[in-house]
Structures are given as structure tokens and as C-alpha cells.
Amino acid sequence: MVSALGLDLGRKRIGIAGCDRLGLLATGLTTLHRQTFVRDVAQLQELCQERQVEILVVGLPYTMEGEIGSQARQVQKLASRIGESLSLPIDYVDERLTSYQAEEILRQNRRSPRRDKALVDQVAATIILQQWLDQRRSH
Template identity: 60%
Template structure:
């Protein structure tokens, strides 16, 4: 009996932490193992925001957008979550890419805690918090994707 491992396809995904003033952007290595912050887009207009994200999408040959959805603590979708969904729908259409939502509750808080651990001031590093939050969102998506890909090995008898 020989066990064959399922192939793990390469992925290029972009993680987005969409806020009213800024969008944190994170990317991953081609293996889909590690997410890292790339940049922070200062929001001006939808067209300009899309153009900045489009440049990153083209450079990195992005196949999917993992966008943080800010659920309320009780699990409901509040005003901000609906705003993010509207933006994500328009962005996906403009970039012709699929969107997958990630529960982003507490990612900004976790990102702030990471800054504090690095002796950096959260109030002076808002853009860095957004990038770190985006990388936490993308890492969560990558981990879930990897868990789904790791199905039991297929046994083949000869």
C-alpha cells in the first residue's frame, strides 16, 4: 500500500483590513504559509484606492482577496461590516477577483498588542497597525485554507 499526499496548489492572496481612513494590505508567500504586511493605503477616493490595490494585485499576480469583516462581538453584522461589504463588492468587481471574508474581530487589538510588545506607540503607528491587522486576517485565511487542503492521504493498493 502506498500513500500519496494530495498536491498543495500555490496561492497568491491579498489580505485587506478595510477602515474608513486607511486600508491595511498584506500578502503571502507563494506556498500560502506566511502572511506579511505590505503597505497601508490612505483612502482618498474609491478610484484611487482601487488603482493602488490594482498595482499590488498585478505585481503579485493575486488570485483572491481575503477581506476582514468586522462582526460585532455578538456575531451580528453592524454598520461598519455592511460598509466593508459594499466596498469589497465594488473592489472585487473592479479587480475581477473573488472575495472571501474573514472574521476580523479583535485583529486591530491584537495588532496593537504586537506593537506594544515591540515598544512602539500604537497612536503614532496607525498605518503599521492596519498592516499588521491585514496580515493577521490573511494568516487566519491561509491557516483555514491549509486545514481544508490537508485531507487524509489517499491509500492506493498495488
């Protein structure tokens, strides 16, 4: 199986998830508070080396109509820069409603999504990566 890192790319934070060696289960790892592009990539590089990552799975925020809008284009631009910097391929997953799902999960666990936005991003990255793993398994 392939070692993947799930990323929920935002303007302020990057939610990060990893998967087990069998590629069955995604787990939230951390949330990077974005600084400079160079610093962000350096932190991602460390994680990728530690986990022997072979592919980055990035959530793409399609519009509700299923189109690629300006926000999705910004994510693609940033993701491709990160992928090039880390010499890793990128795969995209439709991330519509993942932040909403993440907030619901936190509410069920009696956590406040408003107070813990970094955790929302991490859970969203986990959902993104889990969707990708499930899709690969079903094919």
C-alpha cells in the first residue's frame, strides 16, 4: 500500500492527516499554523520523511454546483507548489462539506468547533484522506 498524507489547505492553517501502513485508516496528525511558504514546506518535508510519504491527498473545495471556483484554483496553485517543492504527486478529493462534517464530529464529542479551528482542520484532513483511501479500496 501507499503512504499518503491528507491535507486540508487553508489560508491560515493546514490540517494534516496520515494513514496506517495498510492504507485502511486515516488519522489526524497535526495542524500547521501557516507562516511563510518556505517554513510551511520545511515542516511538511519533515513529516513526509518521517512517514515515508509517497503522495499528497489534497481536499479541493468545489462549488456546490460541482465546479472549480476561485477558492479551488487557489488551493490547486498552492498544492502544486507544495508538491513540486516536496517532489511528490498530488491527488485531489472533493472536500465539499468536510469542514461541516468535522464540526459535527467535534460537537458529538462535546468539543467547540468555534474555539478549536485547528482541530476542525485536522479532522477535515482526516475525512479527506479517509475518502481517498475508501475510493482506492473500492476500485
